[in-house]
Amino acid sequence: MLTDTVSDANKQMRAAPQISVTEEENGARLCLSGRWTTHSVNQIDLAMRKIERSQRSGFFQIDMSDVQGLDTAGAWLIERLRQSLESDNVAVEITGLHASWQPLMQEVAKAYAPITQRKKDKRDFFLTTFFAAIGEGVFSMYKDFKMSMYILGSTIRGSQMKQGRGSGISMPAIVHQMHRMGVGAIPIVMLMSTIVGAIIAQQGAFQLRYFGAEIFVVDLVGILVLRELGVLLTAIMIAGRSGSAITAEIGSMKMREETDALKVMGLNPVGVLVFPRLVALVIVLPLLTILADVAALLGAGGVAWFYSNISPEAFIARLHDAVALNTYFAGLIKAPFMAMIIGIMASVEGLKVGGSAESLGRRVTASVVKSIFVVIVIDGLFAMFYAAIDF
Numbered sequence: 415m416l417t418d419t420v421s422d423a424n425k426q427m428r429a430a431p432q433i434s435v436t437e438e439e440n441g442a443r444l445c446l447s448g449r450w451t452t453h454s455v456n457q458i459d460l461a462m463r464k465i466e467r468s469q470r471s472g473f474f475q476i477d478m479s480d481v482q483g484l485d486t487a488g489a490w491l492i493e494r495l496r497q498s499l500e501s502d503n504v505a506v507e508i509t510g511l512h513a514s515w516q517p518l519m520q521e522v523a524k525a526y527a528p529i530t531q532r533k534k535d536k537r538d539f540f541l542t543t544f545f546a547a548i549g550e551g552v553f554s555m556y557k558d559f560k561m562s563m564y565i566l567g568s569t570i571r572g573s574q575m576k577q578g579r580g581s582g583i584s585m586p587a588i589v590h591q592m593h594r595m596g597v598g599a600i601p602i603v604m605l606m607s608t609i610v611g612a613i614i615a616q617q618g619a620f621q622l623r624y625f626g627a628e629i630f631v632v633d634l635v636g637i638l639v640l641r642e643l644g645v646l647l648t649a650i651m652i653a654g655r656s657g658s659a660i661t662a663e664i665g666s667m668k669m670r671e672e673t674d675a676l677k678v679m680g681l682n683p684v685g686v687l688v689f690p691r692l693v694a695l696v697i698v699l700p701l702l703t704i705l706a707d708v709a710a711l712l713g714a715g716g717v718a719w720f721y722s723n724i725s726p727e728a729f730i731a732r733l734h735d736a737v738a739l740n741t742y743f744a745g746l747i748k749a750p751f752m753a754m755i756i757g758i759m760a761s762v763e764g765l766k767v768g769g770s771a772e773s774l775g776r777r778v779t780a781s782v783v784k785s786i787f788v789v790i791v792i793d794g795l796f797a798m799f800y801a802a803i804d805f
Contacts, residue, residue, distance in 0.1 A: 429448055429454065430449070430454055430457055431449060433447075442475070443475045444465070444476050446476065446480065447481060448482060449482045450485070450489075451484070452486075452487040462491050466498040466499070473504075473505050474499050474507070477510050478509070478512075484512075486522065489519050493519065494526065496508065561765065562759070565688055569688065588690045591695075594656075594659075595656040596701060603648055603651055603705060603706050604705055607709040610639075611710030611712070611714040611717075612714060612717045614634065614635050614639070614710075614714060615717040616717050618635065619721050619722045623722075629728070631714075631722065632718065632724070632732040632733050636736050639710040639745075640745050641745050642797070644710055645746065645748050645752065646748075646789070647706065649699065649749070649756065650789065652698075652756055653756045653759075656695065657756045657782055658781060660691050660757065661761075661778045662764070662778055664688070664765060665763070665777055666774065683765075688757070688761045695753040696757075699750065699752060700750060703746060715730075744800055748793060751792060759784050762781075763780050764777065
């Protein structure tokens with residue numbers, strides 16, 4: 415029994431991973447032996463780290479001729495040492511590697527390379543990272559602009575159901591999209607507009623009361639809602655509701671390679687998927703803007719009647735005097751342009767979706783954020799344009 419115990423102990427000692435470093439004229443030689451596996455590499459990890467931290471130059475040879483066993487954990491330690499030395503400009507050569515272990519070492523090297531790259535990136539000068547991010551952003555904007563112009567041009571040219579030649583517009587598809595984007599959005603758009611109009615009327619009435627000019631709350635609400643808030647809030651709601659849906663629908667088709675299947679069948683994905691949605695948005699958004707304006711004025715009229723004792727007759731009469739026809743059209747003219755922006759942005763992001771659910775989520779988020787941002791910018795540009803032409 416004692417002999418067997420001693421024999422098992424000797425086997426474990428021979429199986430334990432061991433290293434020996436031999437200094438040579440032009441560098442150093444590291445000899446590995448034993449079993450470099452998950453159950454034993456913890457015994458040698460500290461020694462390997464000391465070699466990694468040591469200052470070396472020239473040539474370094476790793477001899478694996480006496481290694482009896484190797485798995486992912488052992489290969490990871492060896493690869494960590496190799497890349498650590500190479501990062502210090504030390505030439506490393508691995509010899510004696512068994513042919514059956516070469517694929518394992520190659521896969522571990524591929525997995526370890528991104529970690530080394532991230533460590534190098536952290537040492538980059540902050541201005542380099544800053545300008546690199548700006549450059550990537552500008553190039554991304556350029557690609558988005560090109561794709562947007564392609565979609566806009568395809569839409570203006572026609573449905574283009576077949577590649578290279580036009581065909582009839584699919585009215586059922588357009589009507590279906592109008593129902594989904596327009597009729598389905600009526601309740602939330604009118605509710606939101608009513609609440610916003612009521613809030614503006616309440617706050618305006620309380621502030622104008624100090625000057626004895628509560629009746630001018632009608633001017634405030636009428637001009638603000640009809641020129642700016644009605645169309646802007648409606649466009650923001652449509653960007654969040656319908657824009658995200660467009661991106662998700664087109665993106666999921668892209669993930670399942672349905673857009674590629676359309677191309678194989680000779681159909682243009684822009685004509686089949688994007689064109690009906692853009693046309694439906696251009697028709698629906700002005701109609702929703704009209705409903706939003708009416709709802710906001712009704713909410714403001716109710717609050718003015720309740721808080722300021724302005725009767726509905728007086729409210730309508732004052733509104734008729736304060737609001738001209740150009741005030742109404744100033745907001746309505748913006749709606750088709752905002753609809754085109756929302757549809758194009760959503761379609762561009764949908765066509766950029768990759769093959770993962772994470773990519774789809776990022777593109778949907780980017781679609782909503784970009785659409786809302788550009789819609790607000792366009793609204794500001796329209797405001798400056800109207801001021802310049804005195805409209």
